[in-house]
Amino acid sequence: MDLFLGSAEQGLIYGLLTIGIYISYRILNVADLTVDGSFTTGAAVSIMLTLAGHPVLGILLAAVAGALAGIVTAFLQTKLKIQPILAGILTMTALYTINLAIMGNRPNMSLLYQETIFTGIDEALGRWGELVFCLLICVVCVALVSLFLHTRLGLSVRATGDNEDMVRSSSINADLMKFIGLAVANALVALSGAVLCQYQQFTDISMGTGMVVIALASLVIGEVVFGWSKLMLAAMIIGTIIYRLIYALALQVEIPVMYMKLVTAVFVILAISYPVIVDKIKLHSQKRRTNHAIGQ
Amino acid sequence: MLSVNNITKIFNKKTVNERVALENVSLQMEPGEFITIIGGNGAGKSTLLNCIAGSYLVDEGYILLDGENITFQKEHKRARYIGRLFQDPLKGTAPNMTIEENMALAYMRTAKKPFSIGISKKDRDYIRTRLESLGLGLENRMKTKVGLLSGGQRQAITLLMATMTTPKLLLLDEHTAALDPATAEKVLELTKQIVRENTITTLMITHNIASALDCGNRTLMMEQGKIILDLQGEQRGSMTVEDVLELFRQKSNREFDNDRVLLS
Incomplete structure (x- = not known):
């Protein structure tokens, strides 16, 4: 509680x-x-x-x-x-x-x-x-x-x-x-x-x-969770609360505090570059399928 | 109205790349005049418009608009009475804002109260009637983000925005060149209609000699930073595209080099 x-x-x-x-x-x-x-x-x-x-x-x-x-x-x-x-x-x-x-x-x-x-x-x-x-x-x-x-x-x-x-x-x-x-x-x-x-x-x-x-990180969480609504400012607050909750839970399972900034940074990198990464993966699988189809 | 006096614009001054884009250019415009400008690549057409609009400051000479000296006035201040359209249809509208928000931005061009509500009901009604005048059905999509519209639709909206509060001067820099032929035709028709209805003093750059002769009531030809030909009245009325090309040959001792002209 x-x-x-x-x-x-x-x-x-x-x-x-x-x-x-x-x-x-x-x-x-x-x-x-x-x-x-x-x-x-x-x-x-x-x-x-x-x-x-x-x-x-x-x-x-x-x-x-x-x-x-x-x-x-x-x-x-x-x-x-x-x-x-x-x-x-x-x-x-x-x-x-x-x-x-x-x-x-x-x-x-x-x-x-x-x-x-x-x-x-x-x-x-x-x-x-x-x-x-x-x-x-x-x-x-x-x-x-x-x-x-x-x-x-x-x-x-x-x-x-x-x-x-x-x-x-x-x-x-x-x-x-x-x-x-x-x-x-x-x-x-x-x-x-x-x-x-x-x-x-x-x-x-x-x-x-x-x-x-x-x-x-909070902004990205807010946009993903609540971005469908038009209330972007409220989404920001909700995103931050979720981030704080995740942070507190991480501390509960005894992840050392000093790791948190690294974890947050990696999270932000993944969240912001998510579209690029998805594109790369799609292109890669398309290449494989094409190569397979033409027998190379 | 507009009075451009002996303006010179030099890029990269005092370097090996020095280029004189405008050389002693003068131009007097009467109220209600619609001038079209033609010329080859690098003739200085866009530079002239950019100097008038304030994107570039001139190196010499001065510019008066309605008797007021605007030579050193900042771009956004001039924009209060100079409307402007670019070749790139993406340049004139904010993609992540809705149609009505974009239009409202143009609408408050002359408004002074920054803390009043952005779009009041009255504004919205006015914006709707203006959109209806385009005949593109955009009045039913006012909450749509502009980024989702086609280039032609965006250019039509930009045109409305530039003329929402009637500007003293309208500058059109090949504003239909990036559109497909049918859309270009439509946007040009809209341009003529809006200019005629509001008798807006207009300067339009075009690469299409036919539409340069067809639109407006005066045509300038530019070459190497100078105005080499000024057609108006009866002389202009009887001109054909071939005549213009022949005149260009005589004046500049070379062929008109703009290949887009040959294709259009």
């Missing part, structure tokens, strides 16, 4: 991260590696403000900090013409130093006996408090992002990722759309890190490492 409850809570929290990746990877069509840095940025901002007694403000400012990180990456990509992947890596690298600075040059910090966003609801609802609160945050975020994607601005952002040539010749500022898209994506990523920090009550400088891959 605890296993399911924990996975659901974490799935909801990391779900925001997956939605962020969905915006950059699926909608803007950019693999945005800023995420590994901005996730930690969110957690760092969140922990500092929580320690100062402002947990809610911590969450909000974390999102703003994440948006700023996204804006930096967009600037590198569009105005300085740096390749998208490299732009993300550069921002992520720079953020490592900035994240350390935010945390007062300490590589990890904890939040014992501090009031967090979860404190009030925990007292009111007991063990279900965290789940309910995470769900609430998720519903609000999904609703806001979904609304955004249906505005004129949202349509323009989607078009930019889909066909930049068209966007350029139809009076939409494609560069501006990338700024907006990456800012929203990284705001969600940082928000995810910020909530996670208050949930697990600590922040570590390396907690963002590998987050892109984990989010991509």
